[in-house]
Amino acid sequence: MEEQGLGCPGSASEKRYFPESLDSSDGDEEGVLACEDLELNPFDGLPYSSRYYKLLKEREDLPIWKEKYSFMENLLQNQIVIVSGDARCGKSSQVPQWCAEYCLSIHYQHGGVVCTQVHKPTAVQLALRVADEMDVNIGHEVGYMIPFENCCTSETILRYCTDDMLQREMMSSPFLGSYGVIILDDVHERSIATDVLLGLLKDVLLARPELKLIINSSPHLISKLSSYYGNVPLIEVKKQHPVEVVYLSGAQKESFESILRLIFEIHQSGEKGDIAVFLACEHDIEKAYEIICQEGSNLNPDLGELVVIPLYPKDKCALFKPNDETEKRCQVYQRRVVLTASSGESLIWSNTVKFVIDVGVERRKVYNPRIRADSLITQPISQSQAEIRKQILGSSSSGKLFCLYSEEFASKDMRPLKPVEMQEANLTSMVLFLKRIDIAGLGHCDFMNRPAPESLMQALEDLDYLAALDNDGNLSEFGIIMSEFPLDPQLSKSILASCEFDCVEEMLTIAAMVTAPNCFSNLPHGAEEAALTCWKTFLHPEGDHFTLINIYKAYQDIALNSASENCVEKWCHDYFLNCCALRMADVIRAELLEIVKRIELPCAEPAFGSKENALNIKKALLSGYFMQIARDVDGSGNYLMLTHKQVAQLHPLSGYSITKKMPEWVLFHKFSISENNYIRITSEISPELFMQLVPPYYFSNLPPSESKDILHQVVDHLSPLSTMKKEQQMCEKCPETTEQRCTIQ
Numbered sequence: 001m002e003e004q005g006l007g008c009p010g011s012a013s014e015k016r017y018f019p020e021s022l023d024s025s026d027g028d029e030e031g032v033l034a035c036e037d038l039e040l041n042p043f044d045g046l047p048y049s050s051r052y053y054k055l056l057k058e059r060e061d062l063p064i065w066k067e068k069y070s071f072m073e074n075l076l077q078n079q080i081v082i083v084s085g086d087a088r089c090g091k092s093s094q095v096p097q098w099c100a101e102y103c104l105s106i107h108y109q110h111g112g113v114v115c116t117q118v119h120k121p122t123a124v125q126l127a128l129r130v131a132d133e134m135d136v137n138i139g140h141e142v143g144y145m146i147p148f149e150n151c152c153t154s155e156t157i158l159r160y161c162t163d164d165m166l167q168r169e170m171m172s173s174p175f176l177g178s179y180g181v182i183i184l185d186d187v188h189e190r191s192i193a194t195d196v197l198l199g200l201l202k203d204v205l206l207a208r209p210e211l212k213l214i215i216n217s218s219p220h221l222i223s224k225l226s227s228y229y230g231n232v233p234l235i236e237v238k239k240q241h242p243v244e245v246v247y248l249s250g251a252q253k254e255s256f257e258s259i260l261r262l263i264f265e266i267h268q269s270g271e272k273g274d275i276a277v278f279l280a281c282e283h284d285i286e287k288a289y290e291i292i293c294q295e296g297s298n299l300n301p302d303l304g305e306l307v308v309i310p311l312y313p314k315d316k317c318a319l320f321k322p323n324d325e326t327e328k329r330c331q332v333y334q335r336r337v338v339l340t341a342s343s344g345e346s347l348i349w350s351n352t353v354k355f356v357i358d359v360g361v362e363r364r365k366v367y368n369p370r371i372r373a374d375s376l377i378t379q380p381i382s383q384s385q386a387e388i389r390k391q392i393l394g395s396s397s398s399g400k401l402f403c404l405y406s407e408e409f410a411s412k413d414m415r416p417l418k419p420v421e422m423q424e425a426n427l428t429s430m431v432l433f434l435k436r437i438d439i440a441g442l443g444h445c446d447f448m449n450r451p452a453p454e455s456l457m458q459a460l461e462d463l464d465y466l467a468a469l470d471n472d473g474n475l476s477e478f479g480i481i482m483s484e485f486p487l488d489p490q491l492s493k494s495i496l497a498s499c500e501f502d503c504v505e506e507m508l509t510i511a512a513m514v515t516a517p518n519c520f521s522n523l524p525h526g527a528e529e530a531a532l533t534c535w536k537t538f539l540h541p542e543g544d545h546f547t548l549i550n551i552y553k554a555y556q557d558i559a560l561n562s563a564s565e566n567c568v569e570k571w572c573h574d575y576f577l578n579c580c581a582l583r584m585a586d587v588i589r590a591e592l593l594e595i596v597k598r599i600e601l602p603c604a605e606p607a608f609g610s611k612e613n614a615l616n617i618k619k620a621l622l623s624g625y626f627m628q629i630a631r632d633v634d635g636s637g638n639y640l641m642l643t644h645k646q647v648a649q650l651h652p653l654s655g656y657s658i659t660k661k662m663p664e665w666v667l668f669h670k671f672s673i674s675e676n677n678y679i680r681i682t683s684e685i686s687p688e689l690f691m692q693l694v695p696p697y698y699f700s701n702l703p704p705s706e707s708k709d710i711l712h713q714v715v716d717h718l719s720p721l722s723t724m725k726k727e728q729q730m731c732e733k734c735p736e737t738t739e740q741r742c743t744i745q
Helices: 029-036 050-060 063-077 091-105 120-134 163-172 192-207 219-229 255-269 282-296 324-333 383-391 407-412 428-438 453-465 477-483 489-500 504-515 528-538 544-561 565-574 579-598 611-625 655-659 687-693 696-700 706-718 720-733 735-744
Strands: 080-084 112-117 142-146 149-151 158-162 179-184 212-217 234-236 244-247 274-278 306-310 335-340 353-358 361-368 373-380 400-403 629-632 639-641 647-650 665-673 678-684
Touching (some): 063 080, 063 234, 080 219, 091 158, 112 163, 120 142, 120 158, 163 428, 179 192, 255 274, 282 306, 282 335, 428 477, 477 489, 489 504, 504 544, 504 579, 528 544, 528 655, 544 579, 544 655, 544 678
Parallel strands (some): 080 212, 080 234, 142 158, 179 212, 274 335, 306 335
Antiparallel strands (some): 629 665
């Protein structure tokens, strides 16, 4: 694996001295003699390559390298070690390798090493980088595990994984017996899974005195971590080069225009170096990408073309690090502009970034348990986030940070630490996991920041509605099976219900498509009409869930019948579809099908296309998503949520929006409160079908509304008592048939 030097390389084997002749390949006598002195890699028993020594020199230049001896001493003598260091200091790549050396020295008697990451791209790229530095094969001695992708074997010594994957591993192995060292990296990100692991591992450490826990964090969280875990050793990595900070206080009101102006001014100045731009949200990334590409073509060609790279944190492949090919391109184009948003700090690994532009605000989701919906709010980033963005330039003595806000704004309006995800997110999946762990006696979790009681109560209530809990509040058999799926509990429930309604194959496809990234490509300006024409070929009259099945089936047909992968990519490009997203959906569906087979759930033959099958799919969807129903209250597409008084519109890419046919009642997959209150991925349902499948105690708890009154009328119409009353009235009107009517009754 020929990975080039990154901004945060890292690994830590002992320094080895070697003869210069090792780099020659002419086969002379000196080279042959040198081969006899080749050092063997203790991890695979093979001689080290010349590349190993080249990367070793790079690792020795990392700020954390000076702390290796101190770290190894503390690792030997303590169960918990905290490592504090800035971004790009090398802690994410060096510390895991030092821990692998420790496990090797004791012959892996307690297990190997696992290192968690918050973001999928970081886990993948760190594993690739570290395998290169350790001079071993990726997927063997070093591997990675991310949702729906496992690049490890039973012999893997060092695993990088996302924090939610290690959390899921605790369901089958509560005490994580496969590992002798657990490293929680980037703890300052405060993701739900990392916070849960921090709490649960306290009990695991008591049960396993031989287990070692390493906590990597930025300096901002160290005091809180120290008080949380008590008096444990702390390794502090010294700060890097100072960075020039330029505050542009008047630019915040017109931040978008200021960003574009700055980018072009930097480019026209002729100063060397790439530019990283931190925007508020993904929508701003797309908007900036389009404008810079358009305006950049009008710049002086002697300065070189601007290469614009949109970087989305949720994308598995998203990471900015130059390799040989991009470095060659840079000699021609001269400058790259990386556009990213909040949480994109850990995805920029390039030493070539010399300029950072920071808008100082972010758009984040905050969950409201009362209405069971996310609100998209724009707010200032934290001081810790601002500092990490500055640290991207830490290895460069000539970097500049442009802040589109004032120093006063930074000190007064920015909170010190990043918000804790556990206090802002839907906790239903977390509570389901903790209920599952409780079976193993680890249900008590000492959180560093406790979640809001209202959010916990809403999560328990939702799990009860989904039949995941028994009368004592423990997991029911349904709940245990639901927890086997790495999905939202509502989606898991729909898959289980599909077993009863004979539509498992179709439901797995829907689950895969809504879990994968959006299958529709981001459209360049002017391509909207052509894209809509293509997408219309996939529309299904029953709704968007069925349209997703059509798209997946069309992709499958092309993939099976194409001679090469290029044909599949061309087909996706021609139909304005995201090929990476469809590939991911294929992988997700395969894993979900494997889970269905492993737990021996009944799986009927696919029957997509029949009316009965369409009805069964809607029944399965309603079994999980009965809490996400809306009604068109005025016939013009204004949908009122059944659970609260929020009004929303169908998303413009919904099949109903495209065909201008607005159903009265819909089931939706997503809804968030913003300037455009869109409900996404919708399918028409009938109120009669809803009343057949909704749990009665959920319906009785709904707030009073016109929609609820309509549904009450449906209940009265459907109930046997109602039928008896109607027949009794008919008997009174028709005396001559009374005897016959009474007999029927």
